[in-house]
Amino acid sequence: MADTPLPPSVPALDDDLLALRRQIDAVDRELLALLNKRASLAQAVGEIKKKEGSVVFRPEREAQVIDGLKAVNQGPLKTESVAPIWREIMSACRALETPTRVAYLGPAGTFSELAALGFFGSSIVRVPCASIDEVFRTTTAGAADFGVVPVENSTEGVVARSLDLFLTTPLFIIGETSLYVRHNLLRKHNGLEGIAAVCAHPQALAQCHLWLSNHLPQVERRPVASNAEGARLASEDPSLAAIASERAASEYGLHVVAPAIQDDPHNRTRFAIVTHPDRHPQPKASGHDCTSLVVSVVNRPGAVHDMLVPLKQYGVSMTRFESRPARSGQWEYYFYIDIQGHPDQPHVAQALKELRDACAFFKLLGTYPVDVH
Numbered sequence: 001m002a003d004t005p006l007p008p009s010v011p012a013l014d015d016d017l018l019a020l021r022r023q024i025d026a027v028d029r030e031l032l033a034l035l036n037k038r039a040s041l042a043q044a045v046g047e048i049k050k051k052e053g054s055v056v057f058r059p060e061r062e063a064q065v066i067d068g069l070k071a072v073n074q075g076p077l078k079t080e081s082v083a084p085i086w087r088e089i090m091s092a093c094r095a096l097e098t099p100t101r102v103a104y105l106g107p108a109g110t111f112s113e114l115a116a117l118g119f120f121g122s123s124i125v126r127v128p129c130a131s132i133d134e135v136f137r138t139t140t141a142g143a144a145d146f147g148v149v150p151v152e153n154s155t156e157g158v159v160a161r162s163l164d165l166f167l168t169t170p171l172f173i174i175g176e177t178s179l180y181v182r183h184n185l186l187r188k189h190n191g192l193e194g195i196a197a198v199c200a201h202p203q204a205l206a207q208c209h210l211w212l213s214n215h216l217p218q219v220e221r222r223p224v225a226s227n228a229e230g231a232r233l234a235s236e237d238p239s240l241a242a243i244a245s246e247r248a249a250s251e252y253g254l255h256v257v258a259p260a261i262q263d264d265p266h267n268r269t270r271f272a273i274v275t276h277p278d279r280h281p282q283p284k285a286s287g288h289d290c291t292s293l294v295v296s297v298v299n300r301p302g303a304v305h306d307m308l309v310p311l312k313q314y315g316v317s318m319t320r321f322e323s324r325p326a327r328s329g330q331w332e333y334y335f336y337i338d339i340q341g342h343p344d345q346p347h348v349a350q351a352l353k354e355l356r357d358a359c360a361f362f363k364l365l366g367t368y369p370v371d372v373h
């Protein structure tokens with residue numbers, strides 16, 4: 001009989017694994033020492049800021065740190081892993097300088113909470129609110145340093161309430177972030193039988209319209225204040241189902257009866273980070289910025305065209321143009337505009353000045369670093 005090779009001995013494999021793990025342990029200790037060195041430096045920065053009376057959170061600096069590291073990353077770590085890792089590191093460092101209180105549409109488990117954690121990292125003080133209005137109120141009153149509000153969904157369009165509140169409150173935008181929104185049907189029992197109502201935020205009900213029409217055509221769609229609130233209700237009543245995140249499922253002990261039921265598989269929601277101008281200055285230019293404004297023009301032929309001419313003239317790109325009725329009953333509109341660039345750049349400043357002169361109403365909503373992934 002021919003000699004059959006012996007299988008590789010298990011202990012030898014274990015030794016290799018052990019040796020690699022020992023190296024990982026050693027690297028982790030080095031990393032921890034370096035992270036603590038970084039944290040001490042951030043604390044020293046914090047002391048200077050305290051003396052100067054200046055704010056701790058610098059979104060433009062954090063964006064530059066992440067952009068800079070992405071540019072030099074040589075792998076094998078994926079470049080898209082850089083932003084989430086350093087956001088957490090900076091979140092922990094920032095927390096040593098001062099607590100960051102962040103208001104968002106709660107309760108725990110909402111996409112707004114995920115957006116807040118994605119933008120600020122997890123070393124924050126969470127301030128869940130019952131409605132978008134309350135997020136604005138809480139941030140305006142100073143019970144939170146920042147608010148996170150949804151502004152736009154790739155399936156459903158604008159979140160009208162947020163846009164209206166940008167207009168009427170003193171808050172301004174200092175950042176943006178966006179999330180893939182995966183909606184799941186959640187329930188106490190693992191099945192579709194006997195569902196009396198599906199509870200979710202109206203936006204989520206709309207984003208799952210096709211699935212609901214196909215699978216639960218006779219079932220009531222019950223709008224509630226947030227998806228997590230729907231999950232909470234479903235956890236208390238087996239006849240109710242909810243549409244919410246996987247995180248909400250684990251938070252409220254529910255089954256994912258049907259995963260990813262949103263009509264658009266690429267469903268994304270964009271969130272704005274807002275703050276009060278008395279407590280936070282406009283972020284400085286990061287080199288990769290967006291400026292948001294809301295304007296209106298007198299109702300005459302060519303007025304909208306004329307208002308936009310300076311953008312073309314000074315080579316400023318417009319990345320968003322949204323209209324909302326002014327509710328004057330006169331068919332007048334507010335236009336929500338995003339442009340690329342920062343008012344510290346002379347061509348942007350000049351374009352904004354001339355655009356402002358062409359408007360009946362002009363409000364700068366904020367200027368901030370574009371979302372870095």
Ligand SMILES: O=C(O)C(=O)C[C@]1(C(=O)O)C=C[C@@H](O)C=C1
Nearest residue numbers: 042045056057058061090093094
């Ligand atoms: O550079 C600063 O101003 C810091 O406070 C340090 C640091 C960081 O950890 O890198 C932390 C918080 C700021 O938002 C920006 C950056």
